[in-house]
Amino acid sequence: MDAVTEGSGTSTAPALSADRLSKHFGDRVAFEEVSFEIGYGEVFGFLGPNGAGKTTTVRTLGTLLTPTSGSATVAGLPLTPENGVEIRRQISIMPESPGLYLRLSVLENLQCFADLYEVPAARDRIDDALGAVRLPDRANDACGALSKGLRQRVALARALLNDPQVLFLDEPTSGLDPVAAREVHDLIDGLRRRGVTIFLTTHRLDEAERLCDRVAILNTALRTIGRPDQLRDELFARTLTVRTVAPIPEPDHVFLGVPGVAGWHEDGPSTYVLTVADPAVAAPGVTRALVKADADVLSITVSHHSLEDVYLELVDNDVPVGRS
Known part of the structure; x- marks a missing residue:
């Protein structure tokens, strides 16, 4: 794959940014005036309780929903209806549920999605994606015969088919056992080294602390953004x-x-x-x-306060802290 190498960047502009971005559904506020910048090759954790607006934020940044107000850039492109097709060419979204055709083989699933995405040199991209998730030897296995952990790796391979600059991962280790979750963590580390920008939503705070360069804690509005160690120092x-x-x-x-x-x-x-x-x-x-x-x-x-301590202090007590 030809992802931008870490730190090189094709531009000094951020890979992802939001400026007072909001989404309302009638009178209900999904998220309100969210602002951040994410650099190329960064793993950015997006944390918050159920109903905080995390998935809606991902859907908005992924062009699936239109923001109510504010602005954003995705893969360096302004988030506008005119740029929707080009943005979708530069990103991938891996939802919590893999959404694979269980009767088809791993290879057949990837061929199907490569055709849908109109991926150039599809077989080469499929081989690269299978290699990236360490599954070339399972290409002919039916997806329904794979463990949940292996199906998550297939879903990640599917998300890599278009060689994305920005990858949205929504709860990628939900329901996985510790061994399978660690394998997904290793894959995310590998993508970081290849320069892929990763926007990670997760409820597993130990996962965010291990993987993320910075985290944001959302509860409709942003409570904070920063490095885990910085947030600990600010709060405790x-x-x-x-x-x-x-x-x-x-x-x-x-x-x-x-x-x-x-x-x-x-x-x-x-x-x-x-x-x-x-x-x-x-x-x-x-x-x-x-x-x-x-x-x-x-x-x-x-003393050592964990990211969980930070999260609970902010979400339970609605404590605002600084951003960076």
């Missing part, structure tokens, strides 16, 4: 957790004189949570202070 204070064999007689004297320690509180018997500016800077001083106080230390650990 950095902490060190100290566990000792026995309670420290005077914790204030031990902790509050250490550079970089802003405060502390107890979190159970002989467990102390210290708020720090930089764990790497504060930890050595905390260790020395504990040794000086003759404390028997069991552990000193740096």
Whole structure:
């Protein structure tokens, strides 16, 4: 395939962008004033609860729905009715349900869709797509005889037939076991290396944290956009957790004189949570202070908030944070 190599880009323009994009169905708001930019070769996670507007956003960017207001560019092209055909040539959408003909073989399915898409050099493209998803040896198997994980890989091969610049993946690992999900993750990593821009909607927050360069959290309106580590830093204070064999007689004297320690509180018997500016800077001083106080230390650990913590904080509490 001839996808743009990572970082090269055919233009300085983003692969995908939205500027105050909205979609209403009568009085019902599907999503409201969504704005973002996504670079070529980026894996962009789009997260949110059911009914948040994720799939409607994908359908709108994929030219299947007309936005109510706002503007967007897709594969560098303005999202307008006149550009619909050309945009669809540059993108692919893989829905949650593969939508394959189960009585046909893998090869027959791909030939059918290649004909529908009017793919040039169709057999070469099919061979490339099967190789990309590591299924050339299953080309003659009936799709109905494949596991769900293998059918997802066939669906991904179908999405690659037109050599897309932008690939929309809607819940690509839904219902898959851990082994099959990991195989799909590996395929997504491979597409990233080939320079394909991937717009990934998922409910699996561990998946988004592993795969995505940046994530957006949507709940009708955007709550935030940023790198997972950046969002954690914005929402949660950095902490060190100290566990000792026995309670420290005077914790204030031990902790509050250490550079970089802003405060502390107890979190159970002989467990102390210290708020720090930089764990790497504060930890050595905390260790020395504990040794000086003759404390028997069991552990000193740096807290780690997951993307799930960020998601729940934003969605449950409707907390706005900065965007980048």
